[in-house]
Amino acid sequence: MKETPLSNCERRFLLRAIEEKKRLDGRQTYDYRNIRISFGTDYGCCIVELGKTRVLGQVSCELVSPKLNRATEGILFFNLELSQMAAPAFEPGRQSDLLVKLNRLMERCLRNSKCIDTESLCVVAGEKVWQIRVDLHLLNHDGNIIDAASIAAIVALCHFRRPDVSVQGDEVTLYTPEERDPVPLSIHHMPICVSFAFFQQGTYLLVDPNEREERVMDGLLVIAMNKHREICTIQSSGGIMLLKDQVLRCSKIAGVKVAEITELILKALENDQKVRKEGGKFGFAESIANQRITAFKMEKAPIDTSDVEEKAEEIIAEAEPPSEVVSTPVLWTPGTAQIGEGVENSWGDLEDSEKEDDEGGGDQAIILDGIKMDTGVEVSDIGSQELGFHHVGQTGLEFLTSDSEEEEMIILEPDKNPKKIRTQTTSAKQEKAPSKKPVKRRKKKRAAN
Amino acid sequence: MEEETHTDAKIRAENGTGSSPRGPGCSLRHFACEQNLLSRPDGSASFLQGDTSVLAGVYGPAEVKVSKEIFNKATLEVILRPKIGLPGVAEKSRERLIRNTCEAVVLGTLHPRTSITVVLQVVSDAGSLLACCLNAACMALVDAGVPMRALFCGVACALDSDGTLVLDPTSKQEKLQQCLAAAQAASQHVFRFYRESLQRRYSKS
Numbered sequence: 124m125k126e127t128p129l130s131n132c133e134r135r136f137l138l139r140a141i142e143e144k145k146r147l148d149g150r151q152t153y154d155y156r157n158i159r160i161s162f163g164t165d166y167g168c169c170i171v172e173l174g175k176t177r178v179l180g181q182v183s184c185e186l187v188s189p190k191l192n193r194a195t196e197g198i199l200f201f202n203l204e205l206s207q208m209a210a211p212a213f214e215p216g217r218q219s220d221l222l223v224k225l226n227r228l229m230e231r232c233l234r235n236s237k238c239i240d241t242e243s244l245c246v247v248a249g250e251k252v253w254q255i256r257v258d259l260h261l262l263n264h265d266g267n268i269i270d271a272a273s274i275a276a277i278v279a280l281c282h283f284r285r286p287d288v289s290v291q292g293d294e295v296t297l298y299t300p301e302e303r304d305p306v307p308l309s310i311h312h313m314p315i316c317v318s319f320a321f322f323q324q325g326t327y328l329l330v331d332p333n334e335r336e337e338r339v340m341d342g343l344l345v346i347a348m349n350k351h352r353e354i355c356t357i358q359s360s361g362g363i364m365l366l367k368d369q370v371l372r373c374s375k376i377a378g379v380k381v382a383e384i385t386e387l388i389l390k391a392l393e394n395d396q397k398v399r400k401e402g403g404k405f406g407f408a409e410s411i412a413n414q415r416i417t418a419f420k421m422e423k424a425p426i427d428t429s430d431v432e433e434k435a436e437e438i439i440a441e442a443e444p445p446s447e448v449v450s451t452p453v454l455w456t457p458g459t460a461q462i463g464e465g466v467e468n469s470w471g472d473l474e475d476s477e478k479e480d481d482e483g484g485g486d487q488a489i490i491l492d493g494i495k496m497d498t499g500v501e502v503s504d505i506g507s508q509e510l511g512f513h514h515v516g517q518t519g520l521e522f523l524t525s526d527s528e529e530e531e532m533i534i535l536e537p538d539k540n541p542k543k544i545r546t547q548t549t550s551a552k553q554e555k556a557p558s559k560k561p562v563k564r565r566k567k568k569r570a571a572n
Numbered sequence: 573m574e575e576e577t578h579t580d581a582k583i584r585a586e587n588g589t590g591s592s593p594r595g596p597g598c599s600l601r602h603f604a605c606e607q608n609l610l611s612r613p614d615g616s617a618s619f620l621q622g623d624t625s626v627l628a629g630v631y632g633p634a635e636v637k638v639s640k641e642i643f644n645k646a647t648l649e650v651i652l653r654p655k656i657g658l659p660g661v662a663e664k665s666r667e668r669l670i671r672n673t674c675e676a677v678v679l680g681t682l683h684p685r686t687s688i689t690v691v692l693q694v695v696s697d698a699g700s701l702l703a704c705c706l707n708a709a710c711m712a713l714v715d716a717g718v719p720m721r722a723l724f725c726g727v728a729c730a731l732d733s734d735g736t737l738v739l740d741p742t743s744k745q746e747k748l749q750q751c752l753a754a755a756q757a758a759s760q761h762v763f764r765f766y767r768e769s770l771q772r773r774y775s776k777s
Contacts, residue, residue: 124635124687163696164623168655170695175611179627179695181655207651208613208629208691258656260693262627263610407618407625407695418606 126212129338137339141327147335148174153376155331158384160278160391161410166305167283170407171275174333175265180275181258182283186297189245189252197244198254201229203261203272210264225269228358229259232273232314232347236355239280240309246288247295253285255308266333269345273316278388282395283308314355315384317377319344325363330376344370346377350385600727600740605707607715613691615716619708621740623698626705628712632688640687645680647687652705655694666702670709679719688718699742700728 137147144152156174163169167182189196203226205213212218233239244253257279259272284305287298320332320340329336337343342361348354354374359365398405452462601622610616613629633646640647650671652663674690690709694701706726713720730741738745 124631163625164698165696168696177610179655179693183656204653206629206653206691206693207689208610208616208627208631208693210612211631211634256656260653260655262629262693263612265611406623407620417608418604420602420604 124211124214126210129335133335134339137335138322141322141329141336146329148333150331152328153330153380155380155384156333158274158387160274160388161407162282162391162395162405164406167279169275169278169282170262170410171271171278173267173271173274173331175263176267176271177262178268178271178275179260179262180272180279182279183256183258184283184285185254185256186246186251187254188250189248193241194249195245195252196241197252199234199239199241200254200256201226201233201259201276202257203229203259205261205264205268208263209261213264224360225272228269228316228345228347228356229272229276231356231358232316233257233276233280236312236314236347236349238277238310238312238314238349238355240311243309246290251295255280255283255285264334266335266337267318267331269316270318270331273314273347274384274388277310277313277315278392280308281310281313281388281392312349312351312353313385313388314347314349315381316345316347316356317380319346319373319376321361321363321365325365325369328369328373330380344373346374348374348377348381350382352378601742605711607711613712613716615712615714615718617708617711617715618695619704619711621700621704621707622742623696624700624704625695626701626708627693627695628705628708629691629693630688630709630712630716630718631691632716632718633683633686634689636685636687641685642680644684646678646683646685648675648678648680649687649689650674650692650709651689652692653694655697666705669702670705673706673724674709674713677720677722677724678713679721682719697743699745700726700740702726703728703740 140147146152148156150156157172159172161170161172169180171178171180187198190198203222205218205222205225207213207215239255244255246252257276259275261268261272284300284307286300287303287306289296289298318331320329320336321327321342321344322329322340324341329340332340332343340361342359342363342365344365345356345358345360346354347356357370357374395405452460454460602620604620606618608616609618610627610629613631614634615630616628618625618627636647648671650667652667652670653659654663670690670692678688680688690712692705692708694705703726706724710724714723728740730738730745
């Protein structure tokens with residue numbers, strides 16, 4: 124679906140409000156929206172809500188062989204997906220620019236900053252290492268995807284537990300979660316991205332832009348930092364010119380924000396761990412608020428299935444037997460039969476016909492060149508005949524060429540000539556007709572082709 | 573809730589592999605549903621059955637591409653995304669099943685030349701995933717205000733080797749059910765048949 128364009132009056136309103144230091148949701152310039160982190164029942168699963176932007180993160184692990192040039196290191200794989208439910212404009216073919224940009228930023232933030240110790244993921248050097256896969260799904264797009272995604276990724280990684288492995292000499296034992304408690308990943312630091320949106324050529328700046336503000340912004344500056352005030356990644360997009368002190372100011376703000384967010388994350392992780400240890404209830408079901416009217420819960424419901432057999436017999440007795448689907452084959456000609464009715468071709472017509480014209484033209488050009496090249500004057504008249512024929516072929520018959528050889532079905536009957544002529548092999552047939560010099564020419568032509 | 577399901581699973585498992593049939597004691601796990609939790613989609617619902625959770629978002633009736641439009645009714649599209657990895661064949665088959673169900677129920681003729689898109693995201697899978705998807709889709713369609721002639725729901729049922737019914741099986745039970753082992757044994761049979769028939773065809777004698 125196409126994205127609904129932003130109206131001019133809305134754009135003007137937003138920009139005027141920003142000039143007067145007002146935001147639509149009442150936040151201050153440097154305020155973040157409410158962050159809510161909830162965990163699922165399995166380790167490594169979390170949902171992060173930054174205002175209304177919602178991201179689901181899941182971490183999984185697998186034993187694989189390591190990369191050849193890094194035989195003692197584990198492998199990290201990140202994948203951020205913009206689900207189609209996040210925004211109507213996110214269709215499979217249409218989001219590539221944004222998707223590539225976000226994925227690249229995520230990789231730089233988490234992989235290049237070496238926040239996870241990959242050496243500890245090695246099991247048998249050169250043979251078996253852990254591959255940690257982080258899947259992030261954007262569920263609702265209300266601006267600032269990158270911040271929410273980075274928080275979700277780092278929370279999921281901190282929450283994740285991988286199965287315990289022990290190596291004794293040549294023997295490697297992989298323990299299931301029931302045998303031995305799974306082990307957390309070793310994480311050095313927690314990089315978190317903070318986004319700054321710039322308006323009016325860098326005059327005004329906002330932290331954590333929401334979707335409307337993102338649409339009217341001039342440029343975006345993303346700084347990934349950890350709580351030790353180390354910058355992991357910094358990226359400026361949109362082509363705005365930023366001054367040195369502006370960037371320094373943003374990094375100071377980012378430092379403060381990251382400290383707050385890291386504290387929030389640690390508290391959430393601690394709470395979840397406490398609940399699990401005490402044996403309390405955890406998981407997404409608990410994070411559904413009871414008081415909202417849009418939420419409803421129902422306890423375990425026992426179902427009486429004692430009369431299931433009788434009911435099943437009743438249903439079978441009353442149901443009609445399935446209709447016979449036997450169709451008699453229809454014989455069109457010797458060698459061609461049809462059974463049943465085919466379904467209409469559901470491939471789009473528009474794209475295909477455009478391609479066909481180009482390809483058809485291309486093929487013809489090649490054939491003509493080939494002929495002219497190796498046969499000089501002799502063939503000129505035949506060449507023109509062929510040319511003529513090609514043209515007739517093009518205008519006279521309405522054909523749909525495509526990569527396949529058979530665009531039209533030729534019903535070959537032993538006593539008649541073929542009714543319709545295929546374009547690809549037109550030249551060959553024409554050559555046979557007029558003269559019998561053929562052998563040399565044909566061979567050369569094949570060599571040329 | 574977590575405790576309850578675990579103990580239940582244990583009891584059910586014991587019954588399944590051991591002695592007494594469950595019969596009149598089948599029960600569904602704890603249910604929860606939240607609607608209208610996403611701001612962008614026209615309708616959204618999060619459906620939880622025990623630990624299995626699916627989030628559904630509905631857009632519609634909305635603009636449709638000319639190649640996909642149907643002149644007299646709405647084009648219904650279902651997209652199911654797994655949590656880990658890229659969608660595969662199993663997702664496609666589930667999408668088709670959910671789409672057939674929705675098409676039978678949604679009054680598409682009231683909105684010709686439009687599209688109704690149902691997007692499902694698996695949030696956690698602990699058994700009865702398809703049933704949970706169907707329920708989430710139904711609640712999301714209701715939340716979006718899409719006209720339907722009836723409501724639909726899904727319930728998963730597994731058959732044990734002794735013939736006992738298990739409603740709303742957890743993933744442990746879905747695995748323990750020996751229909752899996754029976755299916756494996758049967759598939760060996762089928763593969764042997766393939767091998768013999770091809771052997772017969774290609775052998776020189």
